[in-house]
Amino acid sequence: xxxxxxxxxxxxxxxxxxxxxxxxxxxxxxxxxxxxxxxxxxxxxxxxxxxxxxxxxxxxxxxxxxxxxxxxxxxxxxxxxxxxxxxxxxxxxxxxxxxxxxxxxxxxxxxx
Amino acid sequence: xxxxxxxxxxxxxxxxxxxxxxxxxxxxxxxxxxxxxxxxxxxxxxxxxxxxxxxxxxxxxxxxxxxxxxxxxxxxxxxxxxxxxxxxxxxxxxxxxxxxxxxxxxxxxxxxx
Numbered sequence: 001x002x003x004x005x006x007x008x009x010x011x012x013x014x015x016x017x018x019x020x021x022x023x024x025x026x027x028x029x030x031x032x033x034x035x036x037x038x039x040x041x042x043x044x045x046x047x048x049x050x051x052x053x054x055x056x057x058x059x060x061x062x063x064x065x066x067x068x069x070x071x072x073x074x075x076x077x078x079x080x081x082x083x084x085x086x087x088x089x090x091x092x093x094x095x096x097x098x099x100x101x102x103x104x105x106x107x108x109x110x111x112x
Numbered sequence: 113x114x115x116x117x118x119x120x121x122x123x124x125x126x127x128x129x130x131x132x133x134x135x136x137x138x139x140x141x142x143x144x145x146x147x148x149x150x151x152x153x154x155x156x157x158x159x160x161x162x163x164x165x166x167x168x169x170x171x172x173x174x175x176x177x178x179x180x181x182x183x184x185x186x187x188x189x190x191x192x193x194x195x196x197x198x199x200x201x202x203x204x205x206x207x208x209x210x211x212x213x214x215x216x217x218x219x220x221x222x223x224x225x
Contacts, residue, residue: 001174040212042157044157048217049207049215049216049217049218050157050207050215052212052213055212061213091156093156093157095157095212097212100159100162100171100173101147101149101159101162102159103156103157103158103159104156105156106156106157
C-alpha cells in the first residue's frame with residue numbers, strides 16, 4: 001500500500017501570508033502513460049465532507065480560488081495558499097489515487 | 113447538481129451488522145466508479161472500498177476485507193456497504209464518493225456495547 005505523509009501536522013499563518021503544506025508518498029504516483037500524477041488535495045471544515053481543491057497534483061477544481069495551487073511530481077507534493085484568508089481555516093488532506101486510495105493524516109491550518 | 117445521500121447508520125453492538133446505502137442523483141450513475149470513505153471521530157480520512165462503474169472490479173482496505181461487502185444497483189442509482197462482524201474501531205462517519213469531487217454528507221456508525 002502507498003503511504004502518504006503530510007507535514008506539518010498543524011500550521012498557524014497570519015492573514016495575508018503564505019501557507020505551505022507538504023505531502024510525501026512512499027512510492028511514485030506518477031503514471032508515465034498519461035504523464036499525470038495521481039494526487040489530489042482536499043479541504044475539510046468541521047461537520048462537512050471534504051471539498052476537492054486540486055487534482056492531477058496541480059489542476060484546480062472548478063470554483064476553487066486561484067490563491068490555492070498545487071505542485072510537485074513523483075513522490076513529493078506541495079499545496080500552497082498564496083494569501084491566507086479567514087475562510088481557509090480547515091484541515092487539509094492529500095490523497096493518492098494511483099493505487100486504490102490513501103490519504104495523508106491531515107494538516108490543521110489556523111490563523112496566527 | 114450531483115447529490116449523494118447516505119443512510120443506514122446507527123448504533124450497533126460489537127459483532128453486529130449494518131447495511132449502508134447511498135442514493136445518487138444529478139448524474140449518470142452507471143458511468144462512474146464509487147467509493148466508501150470513513151472518518152473516525154476527531155480523526156483523519158480512511159478509504160474503505162471501491163467499486164467500478166459496472167461492479168466487476170472491487171477493492172477493499174485491509175482493515176475491512178472479509179467483513180464488508182460493497183455493491184451497487186445501477187438501475188436504482190444506489191451504492192451499498194454491507195458491514196458484518198463490526199468492531200469498536202469501525203465507529204466513524206461513512207461517506208460515499210463519486211469520482212474525486214462529489215461526496216455525501218455522511219452517515220454515522222457507532223459500534224458499542
